[in-house]
Amino acid sequence: MNLSNAIDERDFWEVESTYVIGHQRPDTDAVAAALGYAWYLTATGAENTTAARAGQLAAQTSFALARFGCPPPILLNGVAPLFAHIAEPQKALTADAPLSEAMAQLAQGRRVVPILDDDQKPLGVVTAIALARAYSALIHHPERAKEIEAQSCREVLEDSPHFRAKERISDNRAALLRGASDDFLVTDDAGHYLGVANRSQVVAPPRARLILVDHNELGQAITGANEAEIISVLDHHRLGNAPTSNPIPFVVEPVGSTCTLIAERCRSAQLNPPASIAGVLLSGILSDTLVFRSPTTTPRDREIAQWLAGLANVNTEDYGNELLRVTPGxxxxxxxxxxxxxxxxxxxxxxxxxxxxxxxxxxxxxxxxxxxxxxxxxxxxxxxxxxxxxxxxxxxxxxxxxxxxxxxxxxxxxxxxxxxxxxxxxxxxxxxxxxxxxxxxxxxxxxxx
Incomplete structure (x- = not known):
C-alpha cells in the first residue's frame, strides 16, 4: 500500500512540496494570497510550490473562487511530521518462512525483517542478533546448518514497537528514545503493516516547508507549524513571528491586504496573472479593505486593485459590493x-x-x-x-x-x-x-x- 494512501490526504503533506499557506480559519485574503503567491512563485521558476489552506472555506471565499473559476487550495489539517513520512516500505515475511529468507534480506543490509500474520499485521521482527543466536549452534555442530536454515522465522521472533502512520512523531519521540528498540514498524489504522522506520529518523524527521502568507504568528498558523521549516513570510499584520533556525525573507508591509503585495510583485515582474488568479487576488483586497472603506486601505491597495480588475474584466465597486453581500446573516x-x-x-x-x-x-x-x-x-x-x-x-x-x-x-x-x-x-x-x-x-x- 502507498503510505500516503494509508491516511487521510488532509493529514499528509508531501516532503517534496513547498506549501504557500494562510492562517487558520482562513478568510478570503488568506486563501487568495496562497493561490496568488503560489502562482507567482511558480511563474518565476519555483518548483513544487503548492497553495494550501488551514481550514474550511468561508461563504464569501467560496463565492469568489466560483465567480472566477479558480479551484481552492488543498486543505491540510496539520504539518507535523508523521510516522508515514519516515516509514520505508520493506518486504515482509510470514512467521512460517524459513530463516534462510530472513538471512538473505539481512545480508542485503536490512536492519530488521518484519514478520506478519495471515492478515498482514505485525507479529514482530527478525534481527541479525536473533539469527546469530540461532546459528551459534554451528560452532559445535556444523552439520546442522541445513536444519537451522529450515527453521521458521517464528522460532527467533522478537517484539518490535509499532505505530500508526498518521500518528505524530513528536507525540511519541520521548518514549521511543527511552526504549531499547532501534527499529519499529508502521501500520495503518487497521493495524496492517506499511513499512519500517528507525531511531535516527525519529530524531531528525523530514519537515514540511512553509511559506506563510497573511500571518506571521505561530498562534495563528496551521497545526504543527512549530515543527515545520518556515522559509519565508509575506504579511500585512503586526509582528509576532516565531524564531527560525536560519535567516529567511520576511516581508511585512502596512497595506490593506496581503494580496496587494502579491499583485505588486506580479506587475513588477511584468507578469499578468490569468483572469482567475487576478479575480481572486482582487477579491482578497476588496474583502480585507471592505471595498476601500476600512482605515487600513492605502493608495497602493486602490491602485493595484484597478490593475487586477482590468485583468479580471470586472468593475471594482460593483463586484466589491456584490462580494460583501454574499456573507450570510x-x-x-x-x-x-x-x-x-x-x-x-x-x-x-x-x-x-x-x-x-x-x-x-x-x-x-x-x-x-x-x-x-x-x-x-x-x-x-x-x-x-x-x-x-x-x-x-x-x-x-x-x-x-x-x-x-x-x-x-x-x-x-x-x-x-x-x-x-x-x-x-x-x-x-x-x-x-x-x-x-x-x-x-x-x-x-x-x-x-
Whole structure:
C-alpha cells in the first residue's frame, strides 16, 4: 500500500512540496494570497510550490473562487511530521518462512525483517542478533546448518514497537528514545503493516516547508507549524513571528491586504496573472479593505486593485459590493461558524487573547443571537484558557461594529469602549480588527494587569 494512501490526504503533506499557506480559519485574503503567491512563485521558476489552506472555506471565499473559476487550495489539517513520512516500505515475511529468507534480506543490509500474520499485521521482527543466536549452534555442530536454515522465522521472533502512520512523531519521540528498540514498524489504522522506520529518523524527521502568507504568528498558523521549516513570510499584520533556525525573507508591509503585495510583485515582474488568479487576488483586497472603506486601505491597495480588475474584466465597486453581500446573516449561521470562522489568537503582555470578526449587512440581527454568542465565547474562553475572547460584529453597509466579549473582570473593566450591556460594547466606526481594535485591546491588557 502507498503510505500516503494509508491516511487521510488532509493529514499528509508531501516532503517534496513547498506549501504557500494562510492562517487558520482562513478568510478570503488568506486563501487568495496562497493561490496568488503560489502562482507567482511558480511563474518565476519555483518548483513544487503548492497553495494550501488551514481550514474550511468561508461563504464569501467560496463565492469568489466560483465567480472566477479558480479551484481552492488543498486543505491540510496539520504539518507535523508523521510516522508515514519516515516509514520505508520493506518486504515482509510470514512467521512460517524459513530463516534462510530472513538471512538473505539481512545480508542485503536490512536492519530488521518484519514478520506478519495471515492478515498482514505485525507479529514482530527478525534481527541479525536473533539469527546469530540461532546459528551459534554451528560452532559445535556444523552439520546442522541445513536444519537451522529450515527453521521458521517464528522460532527467533522478537517484539518490535509499532505505530500508526498518521500518528505524530513528536507525540511519541520521548518514549521511543527511552526504549531499547532501534527499529519499529508502521501500520495503518487497521493495524496492517506499511513499512519500517528507525531511531535516527525519529530524531531528525523530514519537515514540511512553509511559506506563510497573511500571518506571521505561530498562534495563528496551521497545526504543527512549530515543527515545520518556515522559509519565508509575506504579511500585512503586526509582528509576532516565531524564531527560525536560519535567516529567511520576511516581508511585512502596512497595506490593506496581503494580496496587494502579491499583485505588486506580479506587475513588477511584468507578469499578468490569468483572469482567475487576478479575480481572486482582487477579491482578497476588496474583502480585507471592505471595498476601500476600512482605515487600513492605502493608495497602493486602490491602485493595484484597478490593475487586477482590468485583468479580471470586472468593475471594482460593483463586484466589491456584490462580494460583501454574499456573507450570510447571523440567523442563517451556527454559533460555531460565527464565532470561529475568522478567529485569531494573540499574545498580549503574556496573556492569551482570541478575537473573531464576522461581517454582516444588518446589525439588527445581533440581539436575537447575542446570548447564544456570549455563551459560545465563554465556553471557548474556559476551554482554551484565555484572558479575553471577543467577537467583532461589523456592519459593512453602515461601517459600524459591536464587540461581544468574555474575559477576566479587570480586563473587561479596562476596555476603552462604550458598554451597551453585559458582555457587549459599541465600537462606533471601528471596522478594522488589525488596525483599530487589536491596538486598543493590547493597551487595555497592558493597563489591566
Amino acid at each position: 447571523l440567523m442563517a449561521r451556527t454559533i460555531e461558524d460565527i464565532v470561529d470562522s475568522d478567529r485569531k489568537s494573540y499574545e498580549m503582555a503574556g496573556h492569551k487573547v482570541s478575537i473573531g470578526q464576522v461581517e454582516i449587512t444588518n446589525l439588527q440581527e445581533l440581539p436575537q443571537r447575542r446570548d447564544d454568542l456570549l455563551s459560545g465565547l465563554e465556553e471557548r474562553r474556559q476551554r482554551e484558557g484565555l484572558a479575553l475572547i471577543g467577537l467583532m460584529v461589523t456592519d459593512v453597509v453602515t461601517g459600524t461594529s459591536h464587540l461581544l466579549g468574555s474575559g477576566e473582570p479587570p480586563l473587561l473593566r479596562a476596555l476603552p469602549f462604550h458598554r451597551l450591556s453585559e458582555g457587549e460594547w459599541g465600537l462606533d466606526s471601528i471596522v478594522s480588527r488589525k488596525k483599530q481594535l487589536i491596538p486598543a485591546l493590547s493597551d487595555a491588557v497592558e493597563s489591566a494587569f
